[in-house]
Amino acid sequence: MKEEKLRELLGKMSLKEKAGQMFQASGSLYDENSVLTGPMKESGFTEENLELAGSVIGVQDAAAMRKLQERYIRQHPHGIPLLFMMDVINGYRTIFPIPLGQGASFAPDLTRRCAEAAAREASASGIHVTFAPMADLVRDARWGRVMESTGEDPFLNGLFCQAMVRGFQGDHVGESGRLAACVKHFAAYGAPVAGRDYNTVELSEHTLREYYLPAYKKGVEAGAEMVMTSFNTVNGIPATGNEYLMRQILRGEFGFDGVLISDWTAIEELIAHGYCEDRKDAAYRAMRAGVDIDMMSGIYPEWLCRLVESGAVSMEAVDQAVWRILCLKNRLGLFENPYKDAGETAEKKLFLCSEHRALAREAAARSFVLLKNDGVLPLCPETRVAWIGPYTDTRDLTGSWSFTGDKSAVSTIREILPEYTAHTEGCPGCPMLDPEKDLRTLTEKQMEFPSLAERERMMREAESCAKKAETVVLFLGEHPMQSGEASSRTKPVVPKIQMELFRRVSRVNSNLVVVIFSGRPLEIREISEKAKAVLVVWLPGTEGARAILETLMGERTPEGKLSMSFPWDTGQIPVYYNEDPTGRPDLEEKKEDRFRSRYLDAPNGALYPFGFGLTYTRFRVSPVQLDSSVLYPGETLKASVILENTGSRQGTETLQLYIRDVSASVVRPVKELRDFRKVTLLPGESREVTFEIREEQLRFWRADGTFGSEKGRFQVFIGQDSSVREFENFELL
Numbered sequence: 001m002k003e004e005k006l007r008e009l010l011g012k013m014s015l016k017e018k019a020g021q022m023f024q025a026s027g028s029l030y031d032e033n034s035v036l037t038g039p040m041k042e043s044g045f046t047e048e049n050l051e052l053a054g055s056v057i058g059v060q061d062a063a064a065m066r067k068l069q070e071r072y073i074r075q076h077p078h079g080i081p082l083l084f085m086m087d088v089i090n091g092y093r094t095i096f097p098i099p100l101g102q103g104a105s106f107a108p109d110l111t112r113r114c115a116e117a118a119a120r121e122a123s124a125s126g127i128h129v130t131f132a133p134m135a136d137l138v139r140d141a142r143w144g145r146v147m148e149s150t151g152e153d154p155f156l157n158g159l160f161c162q163a164m165v166r167g168f169q170g171d172h173v174g175e176s177g178r179l180a181a182c183v184k185h186f187a188a189y190g191a192p193v194a195g196r197d198y199n200t201v202e203l204s205e206h207t208l209r210e211y212y213l214p215a216y217k218k219g220v221e222a223g224a225e226m227v228m229t230s231f232n233t234v235n236g237i238p239a240t241g242n243e244y245l246m247r248q249i250l251r252g253e254f255g256f257d258g259v260l261i262s263d264w265t266a267i268e269e270l271i272a273h274g275y276c277e278d279r280k281d282a283a284y285r286a287m288r289a290g291v292d293i294d295m296m297s298g299i300y301p302e303w304l305c306r307l308v309e310s311g312a313v314s315m316e317a318v319d320q321a322v323w324r325i326l327c328l329k330n331r332l333g334l335f336e337n338p339y340k341d342a343g344e345t346a347e348k349k350l351f352l353c354s355e356h357r358a359l360a361r362e363a364a365a366r367s368f369v370l371l372k373n374d375g376v377l378p379l380c381p382e383t384r385v386a387w388i389g390p391y392t393d394t395r396d397l398t399g400s401w402s403f404t405g406d407k408s409a410v411s412t413i414r415e416i417l418p419e420y421t422a423h424t425e426g427c428p429g430c431p432m433l434d435p436e437k438d439l440r441t442l443t444e445k446q447m448e449f450p451s452l453a454e455r456e457r458m459m460r461e462a463e464s465c466a467k468k469a470e471t472v473v474l475f476l477g478e479h480p481m482q483s484g485e486a487s488s489r490t491k492p493v494v495p496k497i498q499m500e501l502f503r504r505v506s507r508v509n510s511n512l513v514v515v516i517f518s519g520r521p522l523e524i525r526e527i528s529e530k531a532k533a534v535l536v537v538w539l540p541g542t543e544g545a546r547a548i549l550e551t552l553m554g555e556r557t558p559e560g561k562l563s564m565s566f567p568w569d570t571g572q573i574p575v576y577y578n579e580d581p582t583g584r585p586d587l588e589e590k591k592e593d594r595f596r597s598r599y600l601d602a603p604n605g606a607l608y609p610f611g612f613g614l615t616y617t618r619f620r621v622s623p624v625q626l627d628s629s630v631l632y633p634g635e636t637l638k639a640s641v642i643l644e645n646t647g648s649r650q651g652t653e654t655l656q657l658y659i660r661d662v663s664a665s666v667v668r669p670v671k672e673l674r675d676f677r678k679v680t681l682l683p684g685e686s687r688e689v690t691f692e693i694r695e696e697q698l699r700f701w702r703a704d705g706t707f708g709s710e711k712g713r714f715q716v717f718i719g720q721d722s723s724v725r726e727f728e729n730f731e732l733l
């Protein structure tokens with residue numbers, strides 16, 4: 001529709017119709033097949049609310065979408081189409097690895113392709129907007145939603161956020177097979193105190209600007225059509241009512257002019273937060289902060305008209321919000337074709353098509369991180385292996401945001417073993433969880449636990465199976481419901497019953513490979529000490545089982561690198577690589593000095609730090625060479641190393657460039673990732689790898705509240721992970 005006509009339409013709308021556009025209802029209120037992704041309100045909405053709502057969340061197939069859209073447009077006073085939104089996080093019908101796994105691939109371009117495929121499938125079902133990417137930076141493995149993040153590094157998160165926005169949206173959201181992206185959760189939702197979901201966030205301006213905000217900004221710069229507010233407070237003010245965050249930073253500094261939506265009932269939650277007196281006050285504060293769409297509170301349709309009539313909220317403010325919503329509908333082409341790509345034929349053609357499945361397999365395999373390998377991997381086809389563990393027999397490999405996925409398309413490890421080896425002996429060994437408090441909010445009724453006697457029988461079966469084998473592969477990990485929204489854990493560890501299985505099996509066979517499934521970093525010290533090899537496979541998605549077996553058998557080589565540190569002990573959490581130096585660093589040469597910043601009972605660093613990951617070959621990196629010892633603004637400095645494959649197989653290394661600003665007006669971290677490069681080398685091959693360093697990469701949030709660099713000395717590290725020690729110096733002039 002031409003802009004002029006759209007303006008005319010806005011002009012014709014009543015205030016009530018405008019407030020309607022600013023309300024999003026759950027599809028389940030219209031259609032019982034829709035998925036519910038948040039708590040349903042007890043108090044119902046009025047019929048009028050539903051007739052005028054501008055968008056719905058959760059309708060999940062083309063037929064339902066078409067039916068609802070048709071019915072809705074027919075009754076709407078101006079025939080304005082509905083916007084259909086949904087969480088398409090790591091895939092729609094074909095499920096890719098969880099975002100934390102995608103982060104570990106260090107391959108944003110691969111993630112862009114996954115987002116493209118997800119957009120094709122979802123738009124065929126009539127979805128217009130996805131509530132992704134989640135750009136929240138994470139440092140605390142207790143928080144269940146770290147699985148939806150790409151990790152602890154602002155630079156890496158920014159690249160992934162950008163890649164997902166581009167993948168979902170393409171060049172134009174109106175094109176067929178594209179979705180509008182919604183960057184979330186603005187802001188700093190990933191930093192709740194003590195890792196408890198929805199909890200308070202307290203961050204200094206410096207930490208917020210330097211670490212937590214950059215990835216959202218990248219998403220906005222990549223053209224994201226929408227942004228979602230977060231549930232949490234930021235320094236005492238709930239994000240959803242936070243004018244400073246929304247108006248000054250998001251709209252003002254980042255220049256975001258798309259649609260801002262609240263998270264699920266977040267406007268209503270301003271009351272529980274103790275920020276608003278009542279629903280009227282909540283509507284007022286959310287409007288003041290500039291929230292365009294109220295997801296599921298019903299507060300906007302209830303109060304906006306009255307607030308405008310009383311003069312508390314201006315008509316201009318409402319018009320601005322509605323205009324943004326209408327413009328998005330228009331960019332999606334909904335006034336011309338309200339169904340966009342929705343069609344059962346398209347669904348059939350695209351869902352789980354071979355192209356998407358192949359991509360899912362590649363993405364899964366490239367997300368795996370090999371943490372340890374004492375020469376047992378890859379396995380020889382002749383080796384007599386016992387395949388043990390609760391993860392051998394489950395289709396639950398897709399993560400908590402995969403409700404649109406097709407579980408029946410997921411193979412279990414056990415089912416496909418015969419395609420990879422003649423030695424298929426094995427058993428589950430134990431249930432996934434103890435019948436204890438591993439999942440406090442899920443009732444025991446939802447989970448069936450075998451009796452004590454049955455559990456003992458399962459363990460014995462595993463022991464006897466392990467005894468007979470040359471090598472044991474144990475498939476262990478968190479239950480899929482232990483990570484995701486509202487799944488915080490005080491101790492991110494492998495469930496107790498599985499650790500018992502691990503100990504009993506390791507007693508009878510020390511030739512042990514452990515494959516770990518998880519939505520977050522876990523404390524795995526004991527496993528790592530006793531096992532010969534450890535492979536982390538996250539929640540790998542539809543093609544997970546095949547990607548795992550192909551990797552174990554050596555058809556694929558692991559190349560993933562941790563995008564979030566694995567703690568040595570849960571008591572270190574939050575533990576992350578880019579911390580600030582202290583005045584009393586824990587130095588090797590000061591080992592005898594008691595008054596140092598350290599634990600008495602644990603090292604300071606992670607067991608496996610950010611950027612860590614092995615391959616099936618070995619690489620050597622030469623010392624860094626700089627082409628100059630000074631850098632002038634506007635020029636580039638070249639930093640090079642020689643990378644050599646010293647092993648006997650082809651492999652891909654991800655070389656990482658870290659920089660440290662030695663002294664500045666604000667303390668700078670011990671190291672910051674500034675670039676990385678994947679290099680594939682044949683055995684014996686070596687290659688010179690050169691990175692370019694520019695002044696822009698040295699900028700930070702300075703003591704005077706501006707972004708910029710400061711002259712002085714910098715250290716350059718190039719290595720295989722964030723623990724790299726050798727560096728070279730240069731001076732910024």
Ligand code: BGC
Nearest residue numbers: 037038087131184263264485
């Ligand atoms: C989550 C969001 C999600 C929304 C809609 C909320 O509970 O925090 O990430 O997009 O529900 O499903």
